[in-house]
Amino acid sequence: MSQTQNKLVIFAVVLALLALVLSLYSVITLQSLASRITDLSNSVAGLKSDIQALSQQIGKAVPTQPAPQQKVKLVVIGPWSGDEAKYFQAVIEAYQRTHPNVEIEYRTMRAEDVAATMPIQFAAGVAPGDVIFGWGWFIAKMGKEGHLVDLTSIIKQDEYVSGILDAVKADGKVWGAPFTMWLKPGFWYRKSFFQKYGLSEPKSYDEFVQLLEKIKSIQGVKNPIASGDGMGWPLSDIVEHFIIAYGGPQMQLNLISGKTRFTDPSVRRVFENYLVPLLQKKYFSEPIEWTTVIPKWWAGEYGLYFMGTWITGMVEDPNDLDFFPLPESKGVVGGADYAFVPKYSKNVDAAVDFLKFLATEGQGVHASVPSGKIPTWTKVPVSQLWKPMQSVYTKITQRGMAILPDLDDSIGGDWQKLFWDQLKLLWVNPGALDSVLKTLESAQPKP
Amino acid sequence: MNKESKIDLLLFLLPPLVVLSIFVIYPIIGTVVLSFISKGTFSLSNYYEVLTESIPLKALILTKLEPTPPWGALIHNAVWILISVPAVVLLGMILAYVLRYVFGSSFVLGTVFLGMVLPGVVSGLVIRFMFDDSIGIFPRIFAVLGVPMLSKTWTIYPQTALLALILGSIWLWLGFSVTLYSAGLDSIPSSMIESALVDGASQWQIFAKIIVPQLRPVTTVVILMTVMWVLKIFDIVYVVTGGGPGGSSTVLAMIMYMYFASSLEYHKAAAVAVILALLTLIPAYWYIRIVLKGERE
Numbered sequence: 001m002s003q004t005q006n007k008l009v010i011f012a013v014v015l016a017l018l019a020l021v022l023s024l025y026s027v028i029t030l031q032s033l034a035s036r037i038t039d040l041s042n043s044v045a046g047l048k049s050d051i052q053a054l055s056q057q058i059g060k061a062v063p064t065q066p067a068p069q070q071k072v073k074l075v076v077i078g079p080w081s082g083d084e085a086k087y088f089q090a091v092i093e094a095y096q097r098t099h100p101n102v103e104i105e106y107r108t109m110r111a112e113d114v115a116a117t118m119p120i121q122f123a124a125g126v127a128p129g130d131v132i133f134g135w136g137w138f139i140a141k142m143g144k145e146g147h148l149v150d151l152t153s154i155i156k157q158d159e160y161v162s163g164i165l166d167a168v169k170a171d172g173k174v175w176g177a178p179f180t181m182w183l184k185p186g187f188w189y190r191k192s193f194f195q196k197y198g199l200s201e202p203k204s205y206d207e208f209v210q211l212l213e214k215i216k217s218i219q220g221v222k223n224p225i226a227s228g229d230g231m232g233w234p235l236s237d238i239v240e241h242f243i244i245a246y247g248g249p250q251m252q253l254n255l256i257s258g259k260t261r262f263t264d265p266s267v268r269r270v271f272e273n274y275l276v277p278l279l280q281k282k283y284f285s286e287p288i289e290w291t292t293v294i295p296k297w298w299a300g301e302y303g304l305y306f307m308g309t310w311i312t313g314m315v316e317d318p319n320d321l322d323f324f325p326l327p328e329s330k331g332v333v334g335g336a337d338y339a340f341v342p343k344y345s346k347n348v349d350a351a352v353d354f355l356k357f358l359a360t361e362g363q364g365v366h367a368s369v370p371s372g373k374i375p376t377w378t379k380v381p382v383s384q385l386w387k388p389m390q391s392v393y394t395k396i397t398q399r400g401m402a403i404l405p406d407l408d409d410s411i412g413g414d415w416q417k418l419f420w421d422q423l424k425l426l427w428v429n430p431g432a433l434d435s436v437l438k439t440l441e442s443a444q445p446k447p
Numbered sequence: 448m449n450k451e452s453k454i455d456l457l458l459f460l461l462p463p464l465v466v467l468s469i470f471v472i473y474p475i476i477g478t479v480v481l482s483f484i485s486k487g488t489f490s491l492s493n494y495y496e497v498l499t500e501s502i503p504l505k506a507l508i509l510t511k512l513e514p515t516p517p518w519g520a521l522i523h524n525a526v527w528i529l530i531s532v533p534a535v536v537l538l539g540m541i542l543a544y545v546l547r548y549v550f551g552s553s554f555v556l557g558t559v560f561l562g563m564v565l566p567g568v569v570s571g572l573v574i575r576f577m578f579d580d581s582i583g584i585f586p587r588i589f590a591v592l593g594v595p596m597l598s599k600t601w602t603i604y605p606q607t608a609l610l611a612l613i614l615g616s617i618w619l620w621l622g623f624s625v626t627l628y629s630a631g632l633d634s635i636p637s638s639m640i641e642s643a644l645v646d647g648a649s650q651w652q653i654f655a656k657i658i659v660p661q662l663r664p665v666t667t668v669v670i671l672m673t674v675m676w677v678l679k680i681f682d683i684v685y686v687v688t689g690g691g692p693g694g695s696s697t698v699l700a701m702i703m704y705m706y707f708a709s710s711l712e713y714h715k716a717a718a719v720a721v722i723l724a725l726l727t728l729i730p731a732y733w734y735i736r737i738v739l740k741g742e743r744e
Binding site: 115116117119229231232286287413414417418420421422424425427428429432436439442443 | 501502503504505580599600603604605689690691692693694695705707708709710711
């Protein structure tokens, strides 16, 4: 190597070291600057909310801006795709009929991905959409951190199903607007299948087991109950139904709040006496991707399928569909899809106006198409619901079942993923009950 | 070198240095700094917490070892390396050698290479199907052989989920190995093999005494690249098992994702990223040494 080359190498190394030192300095400076900006924006947000609270106190609620007259484009992000997106599109079209100046682009993004990607974007002061659907716990968290538009003055809380707004409240404010609601009422079956084999809905747990035994003996049936898989939530829905039926609605609420632990003997009894015996006898199938199992169940490979009310919009003939909850159940899990407006939207006023529509009249539109949903806004008459959903709704209300929050959706975070994963383990290895409950308890939030 | 040349060199050097500083050096330093910050102060607590975490979906090492997974992501990665590296090397070398003498070998090579070019998500779905009890080839074979435990859907059982992913990844990476070995075989002078044949050497002797030693540099590269690939593996695990059931198929990158995207604990995610980067640097260092040595020669 010549002397000049040596010098050049030394020069390049010095330059690289200089770049490293500069980068380190800029990292530290930027981080301290970012934290100062966050503090400042939090103070501003605090001041704004104080002004809003003061205005409300003196009886002058902050007026919502009317939708702008000029052309506006909104980006709406929601979890639906395929047919489900088509049903949501009906709501968008209904809004656009009265607001022709608002162009709406719908993009699909799962709630998991919203929760995973948005916090970073919000921290950078940007938002990929103007109206975004997400989990209740996530909305409350983001609202608390000052990233969302406060909807307290937009949502009239007494016009909604009781308790439905709890999930999106934080610091006494409403950060998300409830859209339509799904229910997870029980085991769905084909009426024609039950008629063909002389089967009837059970009236006790023993009758339920007898029914499963009868279905098992039918030629061509692989398992009496199909177990949905995918991310893991279909299994958690089944477990929650057993908890509500044999532990009571209060156990579900106490597990959410953390007052009752998963290792509590009363919780263990529900698993040990009711669910695990059914798993051991192979009444449940192995977990199968939840949408691919629908045609198999419909073709008679499985007799029952535990799913939410959206199943009504996913089968060939919803009139051939019926359901029964576990006979002892006095509650049913229900939950809404929630939407929010990020503070960083470029069209906050138009976004809030559309959100208001979603939370009110838009629900009527969504419930009138085969979405399998019912409104959370109590002003929508039952007669406006899609016909098959009217009978589902009537059956639930006749039984006087309480609507309870979803256990894993309410707790959220990585506990939710742990819950799903541990249940997958339990499904294929019911003998692991103690370890599953212990693992769930160890990560369960404290009250 | 005159002054003008130095200025020219500096001008050429500056743009890549600026780009590298912004897009490579800054994020790396940012991640390292982030990994040491806990509750606003510099400390090692993020590292301590991620290394001692015992929740199956986030554990790097599980202290309670059982005969079947979960064992913790670090051990899963190690097992993955132990199984896939020899398999990729042996199968790659044998396939490349045998296929030279087989009719229609280009079709077989194309099929093997398919795994390399498919996007990770698609490969993941293919692996899911490969091990599904109703349509998968592996459960079908074991059903015929009368092995009930292996004739089920492999990806939903803790005993077989990790193995299914490892076997699937071997198929995916085999294309790379076969391609490198094919190129390596082309570079062996045919006169060596012809001389050996004249001296009465058998095909096995030619393979063991000439081909394998001649392919040693290629083998080193295949081993190092496979180790690096396995350490970074994420997409197929995410698609096929999500790290489950019961955390039996977690890997380092999956744990990093869990901290980052699920629990939103960015500092701990950065700590796992640093651990992962340090582990990847070991084979990367050897790889760079070999490349530089080759260039010098």
